[in-house]
Amino acid sequence: ENSFPPPPPSSSSRPACIPAPQFHPAPPKRVSEATVGMRRGTLPSILPPPPAPGVRPPLAANGKEWFAGDCNRKTAEALLLRVNKDGAFLIRHSSAQSSRQPYTLAVLFEEKVYNIPIRYMQELRGFALGKEGKTNEEIFSTLDEMISYHQQNQLLLIDSRSQAKRSAYLTHPARP
Numbered sequence: 001e002n003s004f005p006p007p008p009p010s011s012s013s014r015p016a017c018i019p020a021p022q023f024h025p026a027p028p029k030r031v032s033e034a035t036v037g038m039r040r041g042t043l044p045s046i047l048p049p050p051p052a053p054g055v056r057p058p059l060a061a062n063g064k065e066w067f068a069g070d071c072n073r074k075t076a077e078a079l080l081l082r083v084n085k086d087g088a089f090l091i092r093h094s095s096a097q098s099s100r101q102p103y104t105l106a107v108l109f110e111e112k113v114y115n116i117p118i119r120y121m122q123e124l125r126g127f128a129l130g131k132e133g134k135t136n137e138e139i140f141s142t143l144d145e146m147i148s149y150h151q152q153n154q155l156l157l158i159d160s161r162s163q164a165k166r167s168a169y170l171t172h173p174a175r176p
Contacts, residue, residue: 066147066173068092073104073115079174080108087171091118091143103143105129107157109168114157118143129155147173 068076071092080088088108094101094117103118119128126139127146140146147170154167 064144064147064173065175066090066170067143068175071176073106075176076104076106076115077113079176080106080113081111083108083172083174084111085172086110087168088174089147089170089172090174091147094118103127105146107155107168107170109157109166112159114159116155116157118146 066089068079068090069092071079071090073092073095076090076092080090086109090106091103092106094104096117099120099122101117101119105116105118107114107116116129117131119130119132120126121128121139124139126141127143128137128139129146130137138146138149140149150170152169154169157166157168158164159166
């Protein structure tokens with residue numbers, strides 16, 4: 001059963017890390033940019049209809065060892081650095097606090113923490129990693145599905161400063 005993320009805190013102070021509800025995996029859908037741009041009535045039948053306007057993305061993950069909830073970026077990075085293993089990861093609520101980018105995947109690789117936005121694509125009712133504008137991307141129905149997929153398939157990591165590309169598996173879930 002899906003539940004929805006709690007509203008963002010009203011002040012700038014956030015609790016260190018609070019867990020949230022859970023969900024179950026399903027195989028990812030590959031969607032081309034053309035499909036993403038299609039109008040509501042022309043989406044392929046394999047995709048569910050989009051939610052009503054104003055519907056927030058489903059929250060899942062309560063009890064998952066990789067879900068850190070309202071953990072801020074600094075706390076998440078410190079936690080992953082303490083784990084100190086390539087592939088250590090967690091998902092936290094995004095500092096952006098928007099329904100279009102509700103979460104962030106933080107991954108440790110070669111002593112660097114990569115913070116990857118997780119977008120919720122309302123028209124497809126699914127989650128995608130990274131910035132918008134890619135021609136092909138994986139769409140996942142749930143966060144659990146996304147994690148399971150990248151535990152078996154490498155995740156592309158791009159250094160925001162140098163643009164150097166690395167790839168890693170998600171191997172060590174971390175949670176405060």
